[in-house]
Amino acid sequence: MTSKKLANRYRVVTTLLAFVLVLSMSTMLIQKATAQYTHYTTISGFNFIPQNRIIPRGSTGVWSNNDPVIHTLWFVRVSDRSTYLLSSPIIPGATWSNLFTEYVELEYYDLRRLWISGTLLVTIPGDVDGSRRVGIGDGGTISDHWTGPPTGLLPYHPNCDIDGDGRIGVSDGGIISDNWGQSW
Numbered sequence: 001m002t003s004k005k006l007a008n009r010y011r012v013v014t015t016l017l018a019f020v021l022v023l024s025m026s027t028m029l030i031q032k033a034t035a036q037y038t039h040y041t042t043i044s045g046f047n048f049i050p051q052n053r054i055i056p057r058g059s060t061g062v063w064s065n066n067d068p069v070i071h072t073l074w075f076v077r078v079s080d081r082s083t084y085l086l087s088s089p090i091i092p093g094a095t096w097s098n099l100f101t102e103y104v105e106l107e108y109y110d111l112r113r114l115w116i117s118g119t120l121l122v123t124i125p126g127d128v129d130g131s132r133r134v135g136i137g138d139g140g141t142i143s144d145h146w147t148g149p150p151t152g153l154l155p156y157h158p159n160c161d162i163d164g165d166g167r168i169g170v171s172d173g174g175i176i177s178d179n180w181g182q183s184w
């Protein structure tokens with residue numbers, strides 16, 4: 001091997017080692033903190049924003065009512081159309097929150113205006129593509145939306161911000177590696 005090739009190889013291996021080190025450190029940090037994330041939805045202009053959410057099990061969903069009317073949220077299981085949850089009436093300017101503790105696929109509506117609807121998938125932390133499994137597709141999805149630096153090809157997407165800190169980065173990648181291969 002020439003010295004140039006050796007130098008190149010050394011560089012590649014060092015980069016890989018640094019990457020593994022960063023991943024394992026972020027994993028340690030995440031395991032120390034209890035996984036309690038908060039994900040926000042705004043009710044504005046008679047729409048849920050964002051309308052379709054994927055959130056990790058164990059996170060709190062918060063809905064803020066920016067409309068001038070009362071909204072009451074009715075959550076229905078996609079599997080059998082049964083009622084999963086009914087919010088209290090959310091008055092203008094108020095918020096309502098719920099801790100989602102089980103894997104479930106939901107549609108939800110404003111109880112009095114059924115044309116206002118959204119979806120909520122509560123899944124494994126790291127399942128950002130909603131396949132109910134954590135794997136390579138999720139890694140690819142967060143790298144597309146990586147907020148950087150360097151930035152990914154696509155803009156920030158809340159479904160990829162697993163820990164809800166407003167950025168898509170190493171901490172979210174660590175959550176994917178922690179839950180790699182899990183499914184439901």
Ligand SMILES: [Ca+2]
Binds near residue numbers: 162164168169172
């Ligand atoms: Ca994040």
